[in-house]
Amino acid sequence: MDYLQLAVELIIGFAALFIMTKILGKTQFAQITPFDFISALILGEMVGNAIFDEDVTISKVLFAILVWGILIYSIEILSQKAQSMRGFLEGKPNIIIDKGKINYSALKKNKLDLNQLQTLAREKGCFSLHEIEYAILETDGSISVLRKHEYETPTKSELNIPYQPVQLPIAFILDGQLKEENLKEAGFDKSWLKQQLSSRNIQNYSDVLYAEWRGDEEKLYITQY
Incomplete structure (x- = not known):
């Protein structure tokens, strides 16, 4: 098989599987039901056949992926609309x-x-x-x-610990790159962040592997390369 043709088929197959998986949703990654597991195997096998079987053309595989995707999507909709079918299609705990x-x-x-x-x-x-x-x-x-x-692990209410609001951690720097939208969402600006970095003798964002903010009462957590 020509290497260029193989590369083209790999790229097309990858793109088709990626698009179909995005359409079908994250359950195809998690494989939360036996049906999800089977469908993921079949989709991969279809592309494998196109790559290594010269008698199977990529157009036929793309058509098979499309039909299989429509079938999976239809069954997912059916399981959402008809509760009586969920146990059969998804299984029961x-x-x-x-x-x-x-x-x-x-x-x-x-x-x-x-x-x-x-x-x-x-x-x-x-x-x-x-x-x-x-x-x-x-x-x-x-x-x-x-x-x-x-x-059982006791809860804070059982231990009579005073209530404190929960803060969702926000990443300000990832792999040396500033996440400006996260910084603005937390109510800060670049000058504030530069002050925080300067207080730790850090001059550039590129020197920081990860920086995270966990709330007003928490300090900025910084890890350098």
Whole structure:
């Protein structure tokens, strides 16, 4: 196969998959349902066939991607509009630990063994299944965990900690580049930021790897290269 033709097919295939994935939404990346997982595999396989099978033209693959994308989009709309179809198309969460007791039948139904359950629990910070009151196996294969009362992390209200407003951190500098729109959104200007940098013997934005602001009572967090 001619290298130029291969490069062209790769570029066209990449562009088609990128556009289709943007149209279909972020669930194609997250693969939150079995259907999303299958559709992502099929889309990749279509482009692979076009690249390595000389009998398959790129025009046919683009047509297949278009038809497959329309099919996926239609099913996504159907699952949004018809609640009765969601369980069939997207799957249903299953309770695998109920009131502290492992539901073995649910594990068996979902082809999940105890070692896999322990791994999923550790990903949620539970190193002992004894700590879990409820565990739900989600449609994407992860689990949601509700710990027993004695193992739950206390909230600030339970500890009577005075209320403080929550501030969303804002990045002012990324990879040495000033994010001027973020600076204005936080209510500051370049002169203020330059003063902050000068106080730490930093003269240029390019010397800063990352700078973040976390609220009026927080200092500017700066990391240099």
